[in-house]
Amino acid sequence: MMRFADRDRRRASLSAEDEDPLAGIANLFDVSVAFIVALLIALFTLLSSADLLNPDSNVTLVRQNNDGTMDIISKQRSRIKVQRVTKDSMSGDGERLGVAYRLPGGQVVYVPEGQAPPGPTPAPKP
Numbered sequence: 001m002m003r004f005a006d007r008d009r010r011r012a013s014l015s016a017e018d019e020d021p022l023a024g025i026a027n028l029f030d031v032s033v034a035f036i037v038a039l040l041i042a043l044f045t046l047l048s049s050a051d052l053l054n055p056d057s058n059v060t061l062v063r064q065n066n067d068g069t070m071d072i073i074s075k076q077r078s079r080i081k082v083q084r085v086t087k088d089s090m091s092g093d094g095e096r097l098g099v100a101y102r103l104p105g106g107q108v109v110y111v112p113e114g115q116a117p118p119g120p121t122p123a124p125k126p
Helices: 002-015 022-049
Strands: 058-062 070-076 079-083 098-102 109-114
Touching: none
Parallel strands: none
Antiparallel strands: 058 070, 070 079, 098 109
């Protein structure tokens, strides 16, 4: 009779963790999800590209690929446009739209055709 009472006492002392050998896998899954989220946050912080997730932001990125080509990625609100820059030259008939000037500080200013160039405005003649 003592043998049966001892067996019942051992069964009562077993917890649910002792009975389920796969209980530790759930913890590993939770840890891996938290690690992935932390990596994504670190990546967005490092690249300072949190504006890509903001629906009201305008962002332009320039990326150079291994083969030397460049991509210009423009995001205007929810619209994303990718342009590939190549070394090919273009030719054809076109229309002159204006003139670009480089200021002493290095800034480039575009002036549409028919407007005065940047800089000090000349004094009117009497």
